[in-house]
Structures are given as C-alpha cells and as structure tokens.
Amino acid sequence: VRQVAQEKTCMQFSIRRPKLPSSEMHPEESMYRRLDVSAWLGHLNELGQVEEEYKLPHRARPAGEGGLRAIFFGGIDVSIRGEVWPFLLRYYSHGSTSEEREALRVQKRKEYSEIQQKRLSMTPEEHSAFWRNVQFTVDKDVVRTDRSNQFFRGEGNPNVESMRRILLNYAVYNPAVGYSQGMSDLVAPILAEVLDESDTFWCFVGLMQNTIFVSSPRDEDMEKQLLYLRELLRLTHLRFYQHLVSLGEDGLQMLFCHRWLLLCFKREFPEAEALRIWEACWAHYQVSRGSRDCSP
Template sequence: MTCSTSSASSLDTSAQFQENNGPTQSTRWDEQQKVFALEQVCGVFRVDLGQMRSLRLFFSDEACTCGQLVVASRESQYKIFHFHHGGLDKLSEVFQQWKYCTETHLKDQQLTDEKTCMQFSIRRPKLPSSETHPEENTYKRLDVSAWLHHLNEAGQVEEEYKLQKAIFFGGIDISIRGEVWPFLLRYYSYGSTSEEREALRLQKRKEYFEIQEKRLLMTPDEQKDFWRKVQFTVDKDVVRTDRSNQFFRGEDNPNVETMRRILLNYAVFNPTIGYSQGMSDLVAPLLAEILDESDTFWCFVGLMQNTIFISSPRDEDMEKQLMYLRELLRLMHPRFYQHLSSLGEDGLQMLFCHRWILLCFKREFPDAEALRMWEACWAHYQTDYFHLFICVAIVVIYGDDVIEQQLATDQMLLHFGNLAMHMNGELVLRKARSLLYQFHLLPRIPCSLHDLCKLCGTGMWDSGFIPAVECSGHHPESESCPYGGLAEVSSPKPGSEGKRGLKTRDVFAFRK
C-alpha cells in the first residue's frame, strides 16, 4: 500500500492496493505514471481515502492478525480485502497512526474550516467482561465422556435441563453430533432408554419407506402435478447445495441423491408445507452428521415441527418473528430501532435479516460457526427464540455504520449482505448469550414480548420469579392491555384532582 498527495496544497490521501505482482517499472517514470501503468498491467484498486465514507477492520482471530478490511464509498460501493495469513495488525497500526494525525489536524481544522483528513474505526473480537454472560467459558464442548455422564445405565438422559445448558454454552463435539442431535430435534425423547430408541428407529424406518412407496406409486397425473409443484425445484436445489462439503462433493455423489429422496418424501409426508427453497440447506447438515437416511428424515420432521422455522417470507409466522425482533431491538438497541422507524414501513420490514431467519444463519457464517448457533438454538435453554437474540447481537456488533451513516433500506441490505461469511460467529454467540442474560434480569417486560416469554418453558426464570408485564403500546381493539399489562399512571398535578391520569410508555433500561 502506498500513500500520495495530489498536490502541495491538498492533504487528500489516496491508497493503492496491489492485487498481484506486476513488472518493475522504469525508474525514469514519475509516480503518477507508475500508478497508471500498474492499473493497466496488473490491476490496482485505487481510491482517494478522503472521498470514502468509512474504513473498517474486522478481525477474525484473537491475535487480531487476520480478517477483513472493508472500504465503503459514499455511494455504498464496498471493497473487501481478505487477510488470511496475517498482516492486518500491521495495517491497523498504520491506520492508528493516521488517526492520531487526523486528530491533530482536526484541531487545526477548527481554525481553517478545511477538511484535511478522515477518521476510521477498528473492531476487535472482544467483549468487555461487563458484556458477557457470567457463566461464559464455564462449560467445555460436550464430548463422548461428558455425554455419557448425562446418561444413566438404561441410556436415559437424567437431567434434561443440565444437558441443554451444557450444549447452549459449550456446543457438541462433531464426533457425537449424530447421536445427540436426534434428542435436540425431538426424534428421541430424553426419557427414552437405549432399547426403546432402537425399537423406535425400526418402526420409523418402516414408516419412512411406506411414505417413499406412496410417492413412487403416484398416478401419472399425480406425478405430473408433483413434478411441477415440488420435484422440479428440489432437483435444481440439491445439486447446488453444500457441494463444497466433502460429503456432497463430486459428480454422481450418492449422498446428493439421498438428500433428494428425503426432501421429496417430506413433501409427500407434509403436503401442506411441501417444499420451499432453502429446505435443502437445512437437510444437508443433518444428513452429513446423522448419516442414516431414515433417521435424518425424522430429525428433519422434528426440526420443522418443534423449532421456529419459516418456509416463506410471506408467512404469518415470519411477520410474527419480525414483530418480536422489532420489539427486542426497541428494547435492547433503541438507536438502531429509531433509525429503522425513521425509514418508515420499508425500514421496519428489516429485509436485511430475512435470510438470517429463513436459513438459520447458514449463509452468514462458515458451517462450523453456523452449526454451533443451530445447537444453541435447539437447546431451548431459557427461550425458544434464541435465534432472535443472535439477530440482535449481529446488529449490536456490526450495525453502528448503519446509524452513523444513516443508511437507507437498500444500503442497509447491502451493508449486512457484504458482511456475510466475514463476521465472527463466536463473538456473536457470546453477545447473544449476554443479551439473553440481561433480558432474563429485567424486572418487567413489555406486553409486546409476552407471548415470546410464554413459550420459553421451564428454566427462563428458574428462581421462580416471573417478571411483571407492563403495557408498552396502544391496543385500539381493547380498552385495556389484552396481556394484563399495567401502564404507569402519572400523578395528578395540583388542581387536576378527579381527572384521569395519563398512560405513559414505560422505559426499559437495557445495556447495549
């Protein structure tokens, strides 16, 4: 990277990032000719930093040596540079020196009223201790030894809540995912014995092949209709799902055909849902870990029935998810919520997070991190909606640019889209657990989140304390809050005795 100035009277700084090595230029060329030659011969990304909207460094390792440099123009054009083998720490030192100079020049700017430098910020993958869950790092990954410790002699899980908590904080070792996931996905009950589970597998395998036989014995008219509504889309999706995964790699891979059969058979088993694009992204990891076709099918059935899954952005369920997410943002990150509100209905639709919810973050994080998030959500520890806390964590960590630069709806979509596969999944998970913990400590909750908490089951407030519900909005169809929420009533002013007090919107204190 080289820096230059356009003239003696201008302090605008430009940066050039050479993308590959080019031939050495003649020393008789001046600096500007070298730049133009490099652009023509080997491709150079060259921008005037004084004209850029922001520079961001995102570190992906604890040592802060690897990660991404994201350059954003004022027109919301982004350029991302990947540092896979270190060096980003050195670049940050250079930027920090520039920032120091900028601060010096900014003092002079107050007198000259001239823009001489720009500012930038650096993001590091660390959370202050005050922003982490107090039980963070107390649980190790669930391995074979720890898993067997949760089972009694008959093979039953003795304390379901303790197992869920261990998985929520520590995750599951890849070697036993195929054995533990069926419990999380409600294929096996926690109280079942080893013998009962084996008998269940035999019974369910028989049922599975009966479903497949029903599909294969369709009449010609039924087959034609099924191909048009289901099979055509499935056939297109499976051949491009997780093909970089060794389990599905290569031509004529039998595992791809197995995934195809599972999806087609599910559409027969549940014709109401049928098949929607994105389901293959959910089945593929299940099959790669569980391996058995019948077991994978029934685990997928459990995923669809017992976890929060959205089959279409137009579904009522999706709107309910977005409503909860909006309310959580209003509670936990009011500045971001205010920005969404300022954009009107388009902003409150939050298009940038639809894919997060639809595909359970699978397109936002590498597989290893995405599957850790799946396990944390499937654990149902203290909430059935942990995925929404993950959404809030992403916004809290990576959404400052949206507020600072007042990004419009389409720019916001581009901002978060460009961060896909470039975010620190472990950092997001830690932040999400912290947000859930803070939510857990609230003495009262807004009535808009009443139903969300009602579905949490045992353990949300394991001390036996349930927070009060307080009305946080208007209910035109009801004179009082339908959830039994109490609205704070202001004290009557002198001389206004007998007048009804005004309802005031409660303010819920929440640390970002």
C-alpha cells in the same frame, strides 16, 4: 486510485469485535466446556437413558458439566453430534432406553419406507402435479446445496440423492408444507452428521415441527419473526431502531435480515459457527421448551 477508495469505503463498514467485555457476556459464559464423549456418556445411565440433570439442569455445576448448559455455551463435539442431535430434535426422548431407541428406529424406518412407496405409487396425474409443485424445485436445489462439503462433493454422490429423497418424501409426509427453497440448506447438515437417511428424515421432521420455517418473505411467519426482532432492537439498540423508523416502512421491513431467518444464519457464518448457533437454539436453555427454534 478508484480501487483503493473502494477498499477504504468497504473497510468503513467492517466492524470487528473479536472479544466482548465481561459486562456484555452472560454470567455463565466460560463455565462450561464443549460436551464431549466422556461428558455425554456421564449423562447416560446403564439403560442408556439421559439422566434428569441433563434434561432439566437446575443448579450451578462445575465446569464441563451441566448438559443443556454445556451445549448452549460450548456446543457439541463433532464426534458425537450424530448421537446427540436426535435427542435435541426430539426424534429420541430423553427417557428412552438404548433398546427402545433401536426399536423406534426399526419402526420409523418402516414408516419412512411406506412414505416413499406412497410417493413412488402416484398416478400419472398426481406425479405430474407433484413434479410441478415440488420435485422440479427440489431437483434444482439439492445439486447446489453444500457441494463444497466433502460429504456432498462430486458428481453422482449418493448422499445428494439421499438428501433429494428426504425432501421429496417430506413433501408427501407433510403436503400442507410441501417444499420451499431453503429446506435443503436445513436438512443437509443433519444428514452429514446423522448419516442414516431414515433417521435424518425423522430428525428433520422434528426440526420442522419446532421451527418457524419461512417459505416466503411475505409469509405470516416472517412478519411474526420480524415483529420479534423489531421489539428486540427497540429494547436493546434503541438508536438503531429509531434509525429504521426514520427510514419509514422500507426500513422496518428489514430486508437485510430476511435470509438470516430463512436459513437460521447458515449462510451468514462459516459452517462450524452456524451449527453452533443451531445447537444453542435446539438446547432451549433459559427458554421454554415450547419455544420455536431460530427465533430472534
């Protein structure tokens, strides 16, 4: 009887709305299909540059077209994520040619090798401090990140070691940020799609440069994110906002959503849906290109 009562209690908090009324949907919803191979190739000219319509869509276009609109509303076909994500993460510029991108990859691979060599050439004192401040946490995190994903599954998986090197090297590249728990959750999907270690590193650099990444619930950036979210709730869900206010300071801290912001909803949705959210953020459709990814 107790178990049945518990199940009924849980059901009271399970709200499902598989479909939204049109009044609550964006007017362009369903106008664009997922960006697939043929649509993507249609945005590339003979030099491999992404056409202007893809970069700055400025008028309504037939279903299936529209570049950033297609990514925002329909996502990216899994088969081309590894090619498109580097553009969204600003590793490649839209105006670059295929030849220029290959030259960039060669240059960036050399830079990545130099960063890694700098890490491996630390003095014993430097290495000891690095191990305490960075490597100890990275080593713990990577072995439990996305291990259900076939790409990272199994003992001695070289992809896990690649993820580890990327995170250690990033801490050397950007010592002001270093490493914080949660970064492995952000880099793992990129590595699984982009595949190349150096390319993934530079995509991750782009992600970190354009994301308000929060390393601690007390961080100034977390408070900034929560400020945005509180104001959004005040404007769109006034009754819920008033309920939080009635709870006092604890309610407005909104502890229930800290992980949403830390990991960009990655653990709140199945992976496929979470990555769709990421792509929509990275498209920056109807927001300033200077805006930060994963902001509420």
